[in-house]
Amino acid sequence: MNPTIIQTNEGDTFDFGGLGVCWKIEGAPSGGRFSVVHHPIAPRALAAPLHYHHNEDEYSFVLRGKLGALLGDDVVTAGPGTWVFKPRGQWHTFWNAGDEPCEIIEVISPAGFENFFREVAASWGDMAKFAEINAKYSLKMKFESVPELCQRFGLTFPEL
Numbered sequence: 001m002n003p004t005i006i007q008t009n010e011g012d013t014f015d016f017g018g019l020g021v022c023w024k025i026e027g028a029p030s031g032g033r034f035s036v037v038h039h040p041i042a043p044r045a046l047a048a049p050l051h052y053h054h055n056e057d058e059y060s061f062v063l064r065g066k067l068g069a070l071l072g073d074d075v076v077t078a079g080p081g082t083w084v085f086k087p088r089g090q091w092h093t094f095w096n097a098g099d100e101p102c103e104i105i106e107v108i109s110p111a112g113f114e115n116f117f118r119e120v121a122a123s124w125g126d127m128a129k130f131a132e133i134n135a136k137y138s139l140k141m142k143f144e145s146v147p148e149l150c151q152r153f154g155l156t157f158p159e160l
Contacts, residue, residue, distance in 0.1 A: 004029065006024050006025065010024075011023045011024050011038070012118075014117070014121040014124075016120070016121070016124070016158065017158030018041065018042040018045030018046070018047070018156060018157065018158055019039060019040075019041055019042075019045060019047040019048070020038075020039060020040040020041070021037050021038070021039060021117045021121070022037065022038040022039075022040075023035075023037055023114055023117070023118070024036040024037060024038055024105075026111070026114060027110070027111025027112055027114065027115075028111075030111055032110055032111045032112070033109065033110060033111060034107055034108060034109040034110065034111055035107075035108045035111040035112070035113070035114040036105060036106065036107055036108070036114075037105075037106050037108070037114055037117065038103065038104075038105055038106075039060075039103070039104045039105075039106055040101060040102070040103050041065070041067075041094075041095065041096040041101070041102040041103070041104070042096060042101065042156075043096055043098060043099045043100060043101060043102075044095075044096060044097075044098075044099065044154060044155050044156055045095060045096050045155060045156055045157070046093065046095045046146065046149055046150055046153070046155040046156065046157045047093065047094050047095055047096075048093055048094070048141070049093065049141050049142055049143050049144075049145050049146050049149070049157075050070070050091055050092070050093045050141070050142040050145035050149065051091070051092065051093060051139060051140060051141045051142070052089070052090070052091050052092075052139070052140040052141075053086075053088045053089070053113070053138070053139060054088060054089070054138035054139070054140075055088060055110070055112075055113070055137070055138050056088055056108050056109065056110065056112075056113045057085070057086070057087050057088050057108075057109050058085075058086040058087075058106055058107070058108055058109075059083060059084075059085055059086075059106070059107040059108075059109070060078075060083065060084040060085075060086065060094065060104045060105070060106050060107075061082075061083050061104060061105040061106075061107070062078050062079060062080050062081065062082045062083075062084070062102070062103075062104050063080060063103040063104060063105060064080050064100075064101065064102065064103050065079075065080070065096060065098050065100050065101055065102025065103060066078070066079055066096065066097040066098035066100075066102060067079075067082075067084060067094060067095075067096065067097060067102055067104055068094065068095045068096070068097030068153060069084050069086065069092060069093070069094040069095075070091075070092060070093050070094075070149070071084075071086060071090060071092045072090050072091060072092070077097050091142075093145070093149060095149075095153060095155050097153070112137075113137060116133060116137045116139065119133045119136075120133055
């Protein structure tokens with residue numbers, strides 16, 4: 001197998017209004033073991049409502065800025081060079097906890113969930129389709145958590 005080099009500016013991208021995604025390593029090259037996405041997060045932006053993965057673990061590596069995360073009942077803040085583990089089976093969310101851009105690399109194991117972002121991007125703004133996609137990926141999401149999270153942590157979240 002030939003070496004694979006992925007440059008900084010390579011990969012499809014989409015902006016979800018505060019949370020960006022750039023697909024870096026798809027599941028196929030890893031035999032389905034993992035995938036990698038790059039998430040730029042706008043200052044003080046909530047990345048997602050409180051959510052619960054049944055099938056995937058997520059490992060977030062902070063490249064720059066300050067990442068905040070709610071992992072179960074625990075609130076953590078992580079700076080550049082820090083890993084945050086978001087295991088399956090735990091309610092969690094994450095956000096940019098600073099006033100400067102934050103960037104993380106997200107390793108998703110096993111692979112497959114990177115396609116969740118593709119499907120949501122393709123139907124962005126269609127809440128009925130979003131609910132179908134969540135069900136397809138066994139992802140529970142508490143949309144009602146957004147106002148409280150934004151107030152508690154001083155965050156913004158896009159209108160859909």
